[in-house]
Amino acid sequence: AQRVTQPEKLLSVFKGAPVELKCNYSYSGSPELFWYVQYSRQRLQLLLRHISRESIKGFTADLNKGETSFHLKKPFAQEEDSAMYYCALKVAYKYIFGTGTRLKVLA
């Protein structure tokens, strides 16, 4: 069965510290993976997709097929990064989301 696992419900880090939000997936096919973010009082929105191999707001994510992971990383956290982060797996036209990780960046 297709599944996305985000093991941490809450992650607290200090400003300037590195951040890693974990995401593991279960899928027998070729995965398409995404990170979506929901800032306070804003809509859920796309942060980045693995196909693009881009860096958005300093965040990067690398697909590791051997470990079936797609962890989100940022070398230096900023207070404005505090938000809810969801990892998503696309299967055909269906998007399967994980349970989300709330990131709190402390001053």
Next chain:
Amino acid sequence: DAGVIQSPRHEVTEMGQEVTLRCKPISGHDYLFWYRQTMMRGLELLIYFNNNVPIDDSGMPEDRFSAKMPNASFSTLKIQPSEPRDSAVYFCASNFGPNEKLFFGSGTQLSVL
């Protein structure tokens, strides 16, 4: 473009009542998704439509839940009868098939007392 529009923003109802949530997707989008967000289970896909046709409703929890899309600009999610465990935030999202980016609405916060 106002984006995906959901109504109402908040709904408080009593157990046993019928609840109808509404969604207007972005014009031109041919896929529409309904998700339920809870602390324990995160974002769960309930159902999705393509060109107004339901494609996968395997996430609909029970027969009490039903969804329709009578035209390209409107969809409803109905719960009848509602129960306290249905309390959650319900999101609607749309996209244009070849474009992978999902556009979400603001959500409906449902509280069933």
